[in-house]
Amino acid sequence: MKRIALVLLILLFVAGSAFARPSSVAVGAQLGFAASGAVVDIGLGSLYLNAGVNYPLGITYIATTLDEEDVFVDIVTLTADVSQAFALSENFDIKVGIGTTAFTNFGPVILGLAGPVVKGEYWVPNKNFGLTLTLNIPVMGFGVIEDNEDFNGGVVFNPLFPLFGLVTSTIGVLYSF
Template sequence: MKRSPILLLALVVSPGPLSARENSVAIGVQLGFTTSGVVADVGLGDLYLQAGINYPLGITYIASTTDSSEKFFDIYTFNADISQAFALSDSFDLKIGVGTTAFTNFGPVLTGFAGPVVKGEYWIPDKKTGIFQ
């Protein structure tokens, strides 16, 4: 079965919706290369803490293009970041901070990476929906 590189690109750059930012807690979904799943974003004053429980769809996609008999990995990802939002307009914030992603199969091995986080957050005017990247 031939796979389209468009799907891989969509997993890397696609945004996910969050629920209303009127509250300090937003719950939603994220779709990404290593992190596709549920995410929560909690406002802590000027800082925001985001945590997610995910499955690595991008890595699974790459595995499905090989001749391997294993099409789905027994691995899950957890991500967390802390960032500060800078309002660039009434409905757009730029968040800058640090984050980490951990890979686990709930066994004795845990691996991951950490680094800078830069993402945009757009809230649709007069709606309780936003899109972040």
């Protein structure tokens, strides 16, 4: 059984050299409850770096239901991940890695979640764009709050954190050039 698993791993790494994306740089947009905005995805061989600047539309929607005057929350969502790509077909890649989603007001508060990431990318044949699905599985929380006597930062693990993946996962589109 271990030999079969080893052979499958070797095949996945060898097959990972023929990726579906036409070039190593792609930009696009993602849509999700906690992160809707712009992303850039840069390939470095079979590793990919992804970073995004987003706005939490879902949180804003909840704020509109509370009859508040200022419904736009002053929070920015920053997303980042590093993943290994595996080509499953000519047009479909799966990426597995680690990532984070952080919420900040560009002031004294940064709160976030981090953990494994599984991404699927389907690239339309003979086109320079593709559709993406990013599934986050947070396993830890982190944060920093300056000038707070009760909490000044730290890392927290909780078995309920993977449930937050329901609101931090996104769908999107990428354009390569």
